[in-house]
Amino acid sequence: TTLGWTGGLNMTFTSFSTVLASLAIMAAVFASTLFPALSAMQIAAPAEESGWALPQPEGDTLAMALPFTFDHDDRLAILEFFNRFFLDHGEGSSGPFFCDVPQLGIGEDLDRLTGRYVPELTVTAWLKPYDLGVSQRLVIDLPTDPKTGEYVAHLTLVRLSGTRKSWMRLNKHFLQRVRRHFLHWRAVGEVQRQEMFAEARDLMMTQLARRGVLDAS
Structure with missing residues (x-):
């Protein structure tokens, strides 16, 4: 508020905590979907990711x-x-x-x-x-x-x-x-x-x- 970053809005401790909680939830949801997606890509990939190489x-x-x-x-x-x-x-x-x-x-x-x-x-x-x-x-x-x-x-x-x-x-x-x-x-x-x-x-x-x-x- 002192620096004018809130655009005239007064951020109380409660509202600031709510914003942080929302961001934490968003990060958790993103992380929970990212890991299964990466795992699925590794399972499905038939090439370099699985270590496959051409025989001689x-x-x-x-x-x-x-x-x-x-x-x-x-x-x-x-x-x-x-x-x-x-x-x-x-x-x-x-x-x-x-x-x-x-x-x-x-x-x-x-x-x-x-x-x-x-x-x-x-x-x-x-x-x-x-x-x-x-x-x-x-x-x-x-x-x-x-x-x-x-x-x-x-x-x-x-x-x-x-x-x-x-x-x-x-x-x-x-x-x-x-x-x-x-x-x-x-x-x-x-x-x-x-x-x-x-x-x-x-x-x-x-x-x-x-x-x-x-x-x-």
């Missing part, structure tokens, strides 16, 4: 298993989920990469545990900045996990062009997006999952019939 490639091939497992139906549905994802990143897209038309089908090798064909999705991707000339072939397949008996997501990247150094550096961000899309699968409803399973299974059956194999499971 063997030559021009980079292979890795991701911590995502699926049951019998979802192992096909997740491939159609990624098929749509890569179609949305076709040539001319404004995203961080663009792809040719993905190929959803079955691999040449049999599952080591079940002896059956392994479903897979293959796509060629070009990574930004395009002046570095980095392109690669990505294969997503789902072999059987020997520990759990479930189907585990497995990625194989083969460098087609660009320097090895640029390829590794750009793949850090590319694979972060792939991992994040796996996390988005949790939000897909049951009806949509069944639709994607049916679409993927029809393609599997077509390819198996061409090879003279009747069992698509």
Whole structure:
């Protein structure tokens, strides 16, 4: 009041205490919402925050298993989920990469545990900045996990062009997006999952019939 900071208002001890109490409550509410938000970000973050790093490639091939497992139906549905994802990143897209038309089908090798064909999705991707000339072939397949008996997501990247150094550096961000899309699968409803399973299974059956194999499971 002596300095004129109150604008003519008389601040009593009671009113001043009320203001301080209000500020303390506001600070407590903010702190109580900030911690859960930060925790949720750390849980959901699939990249640097969780300490994830690229494995070392063997030559021009980079292979890795991701911590995502699926049951019998979802192992096909997740491939159609990624098929749509890569179609949305076709040539001319404004995203961080663009792809040719993905190929959803079955691999040449049999599952080591079940002896059956392994479903897979293959796509060629070009990574930004395009002046570095980095392109690669990505294969997503789902072999059987020997520990759990479930189907585990497995990625194989083969460098087609660009320097090895640029390829590794750009793949850090590319694979972060792939991992994040796996996390988005949790939000897909049951009806949509069944639709994607049916679409993927029809393609599997077509390819198996061409090879003279009747069992698509």
